[in-house]
Amino acid sequence: MKQEKPQKKGMARLLELGARKKGLIVSSCVLAVISVTVSFAPFIAIYYIIRELVIHFADLGALDTAYMTKLGWLAAGSAVGAILLNFLALMCSHLAAFKTQYELKLEYTAHIASLPLGFHSANSTGRLRKIVDENIEKLEGFVAHQLPDIAGSFAMPVITLVVLFVFDWRLGLASLVPIIAAYGIQMAAMGDGKSKKFMKQDQDSLEDMNNAAVEYVRGISVVKAFNQTIFSFRSFHDIITNYGRFAKNYTISFEKHMSAFMTIIGHVYVFVIPVIILIAGGADDYAKFALASVFYIVFSFALATPFTKLMYVSALSTQISDGIARMDSMLASQPLTETKNPKTTAEYSVSFEKVIFSYMSGEESETAALNGVSFTAGQGAVTALVGPSGSGKSTIAHLIPRFYDVNEGAIKIGGTDIRDIAGDYLMSIVGFVFQDVFLFKQSVADNILIGDKNASREQVLAAAKAAQCHEFVEKLPQGYDTVIGSGGVHLSGGERQRIVIARAILKNAPILVLDEATAFADPENEQKIQLALSELMKNKTVIIIAHRLSTVRGADKILVVDKGKIVEEGRHAALLNANGRYSRMWAQYTGAMDWTLGKTEVTANVRN
Numbered sequence: 379m380k381q382e383k384p385q386k387k388g389m390a391r392l393l394e395l396g397a398r399k400k401g402l403i404v405s406s407c408v409l410a411v412i413s414v415t416v417s418f419a420p421f422i423a424i425y426y427i428i429r430e431l432v433i434h435f436a437d438l439g440a441l442d443t444a445y446m447t448k449l450g451w452l453a454a455g456s457a458v459g460a461i462l463l464n465f466l467a468l469m470c471s472h473l474a475a476f477k478t479q480y481e482l483k484l485e486y487t488a489h490i491a492s493l494p495l496g497f498h499s500a501n502s503t504g505r506l507r508k509i510v511d512e513n514i515e516k517l518e519g520f521v522a523h524q525l526p527d528i529a530g531s532f533a534m535p536v537i538t539l540v541v542l543f544v545f546d547w548r549l550g551l552a553s554l555v556p557i558i559a560a561y562g563i564q565m566a567a568m569g570d571g572k573s574k575k576f577m578k579q580d581q582d583s584l585e586d587m588n589n590a591a592v593e594y595v596r597g598i599s600v601v602k603a604f605n606q607t608i609f610s611f612r613s614f615h616d617i618i619t620n621y622g623r624f625a626k627n628y629t630i631s632f633e634k635h636m637s638a639f640m641t642i643i644g645h646v647y648v649f650v651i652p653v654i655i656l657i658a659g660g661a662d663d664y665a666k667f668a669l670a671s672v673f674y675i676v677f678s679f680a681l682a683t684p685f686t687k688l689m690y691v692s693a694l695s696t697q698i699s700d701g702i703a704r705m706d707s708m709l710a711s712q713p714l715t716e717t718k719n720p721k722t723t724a725e726y727s728v729s730f731e732k733v734i735f736s737y738m739s740g741e742e743s744e745t746a747a748l749n750g751v752s753f754t755a756g757q758g759a760v761t762a763l764v765g766p767s768g769s770g771k772s773t774i775a776h777l778i779p780r781f782y783d784v785n786e787g788a789i790k791i792g793g794t795d796i797r798d799i800a801g802d803y804l805m806s807i808v809g810f811v812f813q814d815v816f817l818f819k820q821s822v823a824d825n826i827l828i829g830d831k832n833a834s835r836e837q838v839l840a841a842a843k844a845a846q847c848h849e850f851v852e853k854l855p856q857g858y859d860t861v862i863g864s865g866g867v868h869l870s871g872g873e874r875q876r877i878v879i880a881r882a883i884l885k886n887a888p889i890l891v892l893d894e895a896t897a898f899a900d901p902e903n904e905q906k907i908q909l910a911l912s913e914l915m916k917n918k919t920v921i922i923i924a925h926r927l928s929t930v931r932g933a934d935k936i937l938v939v940d941k942g943k944i945v946e947e948g949r950h951a952a953l954l955n956a957n958g959r960y961s962r963m964w965a966q967y968t969g970a971m972d973w974t975l976g977k978t979e980v981t982a983n984v985r986n
């Protein structure tokens with residue numbers, strides 16, 4: 379996607395986004411302006427008909443009926459014409475809107491796809507979908523309906539001014555004053571900051587309510603299991619009641635202003651009539667003055683619709699600007715920079731050099747997830763990361779395939795900074811099995827094929843066998859062609875994990891990052907996964923994270939991570955002898971094993 383930096387805000391940005399289909403939009407606006415202009419014609423025609431009647435009031439036989447018929451046709455014709463022109467304007471604006479919507483959706487989707495993988499772990503798919511779908515649709519509605527309205531409405535004051543002051547400027551002024559007053563009242567209601575506060579509160583409350591609803595539905599099984607129905611329904615109920623109360627207050631707070639506005643705009647003649655009465659005495663030509671008065675009263679009815687529309691447009695544009703701001707905040711997340719001169723590497727050791735990394739930009743260094751991490755995972759060797767929960771192990775793992783970029787320091791593969799390696803190539807040399815296993819709603823075979831799109835069916839089967847999933851896949855209704863997650867086919871955590879391992883086996887990348895690959899497994903499954911992993915790990919540079927210390931005991935190098943730092947480094951035996959952090963962890967671990975498994979581990983405990 380084009381890297382246009384969105385700088386403009388609100389309405390200007392809205393027009394910028396909407397103005398991609400300039401030709402159509404300009405045609406639509408021009409047609410809308412003509413339509414509004416033409417829509418005044420019937421009132422003027424009717425005025426001339428009345429004038430004819432008034433002039434020949436004493437002698438109706440002298441009425442120029444042909445002239446009046448012509449005016450009648452003109453009134454009817456222009457009324458129909460205005461509708462047709464408006465229809466054409468809307469057709470152009472809809473075409474522009476749909477095309478804009480289509481293009482924007484493509485662009486935003488492409489942009490989302492180009493963002494670093496880390497962006498996707500931080501943003502739920504629900505939120506992204508809302509941003510892209512809802513806001514672009516709002517924009518579509520705006521371009522399709524409001525833009526021509528706005529064009530028409532802006533043209534109208536000009537036409538109104540001209541028309542109002544043609545016959546009698548005093549009556550013109552009398553018509554104008556209530557319109558200005560009505561808008562003044564609206565401005566006062568919007569301008570005191572209350573409206574803005576309400577608007578934001580409204581969005582926030584809506585969000586709360588949506589979240590509570592999702593939570594309620596998601597947690598329904600837990601709620602039932604713990605017999606919490608009434609309690610948890612209450613919190614959901616409260617949020618809805620609160621929102622209801624808030625919305626009512628919100629509406630009521632605008633009640634007075636809104637009523638005043640609508641009353642004034644709809645009854646401009648009420649302000650004109652007293653003026654007519656006041657100045658009638660001083661009129662030189664009564665007939666002329668009477669006619670002008672009639673005109674202003676008739677014309678005042680023509681003012682209500684467009685001015686009301688204009689008012690709604692301004693309210694709606696605030697809402698849309700908010701949506702645009704949300705979309706732009708997403709556009710502001712930049713894809714990771716791709717190097718101009720990509721390098722490759724023939725050696726697959728992974729080294730961290732004084733890496734500092736924070737999930738939040740601009741964060742203090744003390745709260746960084748990684749704070750000066752340096753180590754080398756040798757080519758073809760197994761390097762294990764151990765440490766307490768939240769110490770930064772997964773963060774280290776995620777930085778290797780460049781889910782995020784480091785803030786300071788560097789990560790190198792075979793001596794080359796990963797920022798100097800092309801994204802595709804990096805992906806091809808790093809395989810990973812992470813804590814959060816993700817399977818697509820596709821067949822088992824397709825899910826494994828993600829590892830290597832060009833693999834044959836035989837290769838998929840071989841990978842599945844090596845990953846110890848062949849047995850359970852065979853038992854699925856359509857074997858390897860069973861679509862995961864549909865028709866009641868659900869896999870256990872361990873099974874899902876083994877499919878992801880099969881994917882990694884098929885990919886056969888020289889560097890392998892395994893984060894808690896056995897996390898879901900029961901003892902039998904764990905053994906199977908271990909088997910699968912040992913197959914996968916052959917001759918690879920492996921970086922493995924495991925809570926069960928027994929799984930990493932044989933590693934070539936063990937790194938102990940704590941609070942974003944490497945606090946110990948070495949082989950199992952050496953670390954035990956050092957009597958430091960690792961030996962305490964080991965004692966705790968075997969102590970726990972002792973407690974659960976009994977005899978076999980007691981010997982291990984005694985030996986150490």
Ligand SMILES: Nc1ncnc2c1ncn2[C@@H]1O[C@H](COP(=O)(O)OP(=O)(O)OP(=O)(O)O)[C@@H](O)[C@H]1O
Nearest residue numbers: 499500737738747766767768769770771772773774
């Ligand atoms: N996506 C994220 N956004 C913000 N902070 C994060 C994110 N992921 C992790 N963190 C924070 O970074 C720190 C390190 O987390 P990390 O997931 O690396 O720990 P870990 O050692 O893998 O823990 P565990 O053993 O529980 O998996 C924690 O303080 C965590 O809260």
Ligand SMILES: [Mg+2]
Nearest residue numbers: 771772773813
């Ligand atoms: Mg982790």
